[in-house]
Amino acid sequence: xxxxxxxxxxxxxxxISIPPPVAAAAQQxxxxxxxxxxxxxxxxxxxxxxxxxxxxxENGFAVDATxxxxxxxxxxxxxxxxxxxxxxxxxxxNPAQQDVFERYIQAGGGYVGVHSATxxxxxxxxYGRLAGAYFNGHPGNPNVRKxxxxxxxxxxxxxKGLPTRFEREDEFYNFKSIDPTIHVLIExxxxxxxxxxxxDHHPMSWYHDFDGGRAWYTNMGHTEATYTEPLFLxxxxxxxxxxIGTGGGAVDxxxxxxxxxxxxDSTAAWMNLTPCAPSSTVGTSNAARSGARFARRARIxxxxxxxxxxxxxx
Numbered sequence: 001x002x003x004x005x006x007x008x009x010x011x012x013x014x015x016i017s018i019p020p021p022v023a024a025a026a027q028q029x030x031x032x033x034x035x036x037x038x039x040x041x042x043x044x045x046x047x048x049x050x051x052x053x054x055x056x057x058e059n060g061f062a063v064d065a066t067x068x069x070x071x072x073x074x075x076x077x078x079x080x081x082x083x084x085x086x087x088x089x090x091x092x093x094n095p096a097q098q099d100v101f102e103r104y105i106q107a108g109g110g111y112v113g114v115h116s117a118t119x120x121x122x123x124x125x126x127y128g129r130l131a132g133a134y135f136n137g138h139p140g141n142p143n144v145r146k147x148x149x150x151x152x153x154x155x156x157x158x159x160k161g162l163p164t165r166f167e168r169e170d171e172f173y174n175f176k177s178i179d180p181t182i183h184v185l186i187e188x189x190x191x192x193x194x195x196x197x198x199x200d201h202h203p204m205s206w207y208h209d210f211d212g213g214r215a216w217y218t219n220m221g222h223t224e225a226t227y228t229e230p231l232f233l234x235x236x237x238x239x240x241x242x243x244i245g246t247g248g249g250a251v252d253x254x255x256x257x258x259x260x261x262x263x264x265d266s267t268a269a270w271m272n273l274t275p276c277a278p279s280s281t282v283g284t285s286n287a288a289r290s291g292a293r294f295a296r297r298a299r300i301x302x303x304x305x306x307x308x309x310x311x312x313x314x
Contacts, residue, residue: 029081029248031056031240033065038090039119044224048086048114051227055237061244072097074104078251082110082214082243085117085131087221098124105130105213107256110243114236115221118173129179130215132206136176139195143171144223148192149204153185156207158216158238162231167192171222174198182206186218205235207242212256216242 033052035045049065056063061081069092077083077100093101098121105111111130119135121127128134139145146169151162172188174197186205190196205218216239226232 027249029061029244030079030250031061031063031082031084031244032071032077032080033063033084033086034067034069034071034088034092035065035086036067036069036088036092038092040089040116042087042116042222044222044226045087047224047227048221051233051236052084052086052240055233055240059237059241061240061248069093069097072100074100074253077101077104077109078253080109080251081245081248082112082240084112084114084240084243085120086114087116088120089116090120091123092120093124098127102126102211103253103256104251105215106211107213107251107253108245108247109213109251110245111210111213111215112239112243113215113217115171115173115219117217118175118219126211128177129181130210130213132182132208132215132217133175133178133203136174136197138171138173139193144169145172145193145195147172148189150187150189151185152187153183156185156238157241158205158207158218158235159185160238161234162186166231168220168229168231169223170220170226172196172204173219175203178203179208181210182208205239207239214243214245 031052033049035049037045053063053065064080071077072093083101083104113131116135118131118133120131122134146167148165148167151159151164151166153159154162154164172193172195174195182203184201184203184206186203188196188202188204190199190202196202204220205216207214207216209215218235218239220226220232220235
């Protein structure tokens with residue numbers, strides 16, 4: 001009897017189609033929000049972090065936030081499709097961390113600069129070009145004013161759907177060292193407020209492909225209220241999407257066109273490199289000395305010397 005039941009069951013089992021295992025969901029893009037300040041600190045930073053987290057939850061990307069420059073290692077940055085400099089100010093990365101971030105962008109990473117991201121790293125020219133410009137003051141008494149914006153490009157993902165002209169309150173930066181490669185998306189009409197110094201074409205938001213990666217910046221973001229404005233959030237989401245890119249995955253540092261001279265993942269590493277004296281270049285080819293890798297090493301060695309001199313008297 002048992003044999004009969006088994007013989008009857010086998011054909012039935014064979015006829016049942018067992019569904020294949022469900023494929024793992026594609027990994028979400030990750031964004032790192034960096035908000036370290038070494039100068040003025042904006043009270044709106046927590047609002048900005050919360051807004052970007054919410055945008056991520058609603059639009060399919062993960063968000064991590066930190067003020068620790070130690071996050072700028074190759075192993076860690078490789079996890080992120082884009083890095084947001086959220087109202088950073090002053091000198092926020094040491095030379096080793098700068099080196100890693102340069103290679104991150106060169107490997108195809110994305111950058112988003114918000115508000116005082118342009119008031120950051122004045123002694124790092126590469127960063128100034130990535131951000132697109134440097135801060136050059138703003139109106140005072142009051143610093144927050146109402147002004148009229150003009151959208152110049154309505155086709156970009158960060159401006160699509162915005163009105164061609166709109167008014168809002170913010171702290172309007174003037175800029176210097178404006179990189180000629182930026183594509184301006186939004187400008188402000190200096191006739192609509194007092195204190196502008198960039199003339200008839202005063203940029204406020206822009207983007208450009210830079211050194212292998214993608215860079216997007218907006219001057220908006222000084223006030224806490226900014227991060228509840230639907231138009232701004234739409235604009236910021238588009239900037240994040242542009243910086244994340246179409247791939248949306250982790251960044252492969254092997255794709256960087258400029259390999260580091262040293263593997264520098266910590267302050268301790270760059271402070272304990274082999275000697276920087278001229279004798280240490282013996283045996284180095286002329287081509288290597290003149291290349292980007294040697295230039296980067298020279299920059300790190302110079303910074304290390306300045307660091308030691310600055311701390312010698314302490």
